Amino acid sequence: MTYEDILAARARLDGHAVRTPLLSAPQIDALAGRRVLVKAECLQRTGSFKFRGAWNCISALPDEQRKRGVVAFSSGNHAQGVALSSALHGIPAVIIMPSDAPATKIDATRDYGAEIILYDRFTEDRDAIGEALAAERGLTLVRPFDDPQVIAGQGTCGLEIAEQAREARVTDATVLVCCGGGGLSSGIALALEGAAPGLRVRPVEPAGFDDFRRSLEAGTPQVNAPGQTSVQDAIVTPTPGKLTFPIGHRLFGPGLASTDDEALHAVALAWKWLKVVVEPGGATALAAALFQPEKIDGDTVIVTASGGNIDPAMFRRALDTV
């Protein structure tokens, strides 16, 4: 995992991914008490940054291997990134999804042309299903975050942040990144180390799922207590990745955590002032900027709005907060 891997990923993504804008609004700045620049990855293809890593990983496979197709486990944004990347490459994709995943996410993944295999989370072993499929059809597994090419793909978002911050004359700032397994956070951190060393990543997680925050503090990977739930469903992974944690340990500042109420309020404020649709898990970094300003340094903060795949009922719930 080097800066050069991210530059190579950028070349692969050129002309295929959206260069998402860095948005701002004076009303958001006023609420946060400092300048807030929002990297709107919800505008990425498939509605989240996950397209970047999936596209890069699939593009980097040897031709013969890629042609046989790919398989992924996901109930959400990674599923859609892999499905669309595969469709654009003209290769088969099998996505293994829990049968109780939201119908809207299953439908969207199928819309992008993937074969969906539903499994029962309580009685079936998804890894066994995936391994059997991979062996039988020669499919390659595309991991959601703990893969060098996936991290490099997400890192292209960091290269854009570096360029866009420079255009906005920002050379010294905290970059709050919505963090689940840490693929986006670690990719951005590696990109910024090379391209904009004055910008430093701090991961933001859902309250109760702050394994990365606690792991950074402890210096070793920690695991979340089981049995919790969160509306920030896109980023409720149990523990940091094997590849992402060492990168984070070396490069991240201290982690933060936002409550579900804060995330829903941030969804509504992004709707109101930035005109973008963000899901709760994609709004957790903005929520930290808005509602925990005392924990952040400096006169400018950059935040990722990582995804926007939210159903109407949840969106209405968010609108109730403004």
Add this chain to the structure above:
Amino acid sequence: MTYEDILAARARLDGHAVRTPLLSAPQIDALAGRRVLVKAECLQRTGSFKFRGAWNCISALPDEQRKRGVVAFSSGNHAQGVALSSALHGIPAVIIMPSDAPATKIDATRDYGAEIILYDRFTEDRDAIGEALAAERGLTLVRPFDDPQVIAGQGTCGLEIAEQAREARVTDATVLVCCGGGGLSSGIALALEGAAPGLRVRPVEPAGFDDFRRSLEAGTPQVNAPGQTSVQDAIVTPTPGKLTFPIGHRLFGPGLASTDDEALHAVALAWKWLKVVVEPGGATALAAALFQPEKIDGDTVIVTASGGNIDPAMFRRALDTV
């Protein structure tokens, strides 16, 4: 009004306006039956393209004149564009708004730092109020569309469409533009004439407010029947502008009109698949692409999503359609 005026406007806007992205989604393409590229001007500063024209007009004023300040009449998006442009220039702005304008729009305009003067639409003469103010304080009137510098500012959106279409390898397409007084439509048409002659503007208006469509057909300006209402409130002007109509007559293809139901459905589909917040009047072009495909030629259509200033109740109403 020449292409060079638009190039000059671009230089003035550089570093101040957002270069809004050209978005797409396979689900939108499938619904429309052709490729649809959406110029997301709802992501422009103040939530609509109006910032471009206001910024250009105010920037182009002689220093002494600008310092005295500006005045504008508007109940919506132009108000916010003028208010923020003035605040950024550090000059006073007075916006004359009807006392029954939506509270959210009045509040947003005040947020941008403008002085608001409310008048009673039924008993007071806004022109007289404006003229008295302009004379007393030496303010310059910034017109919403019928001004060469305003049209040139909106034309910068057309320069970006030309570049972004080229990047997407589109050189021949219809460009559907949400049309009220015709400032955006005529600015884009002039820009495309110079920068991408294979792209041709067709204005889209609310049903019942299709004065531009009928004027183009008749060859002379027509007026809408009074007493009608529309949720597409941003673009319900009574008749084409004195400057915009001749440009449209020379450069526009035939006009189209979308019903309120179509516009609200387009708002919801933009929310669902493009992750942008669009107001009904800013969704009328997308609505035509989605629901009147038989009236459009070619395998690609470009549409403007012109603005996103919508209140929560109207947005909930739109969400009911998906």
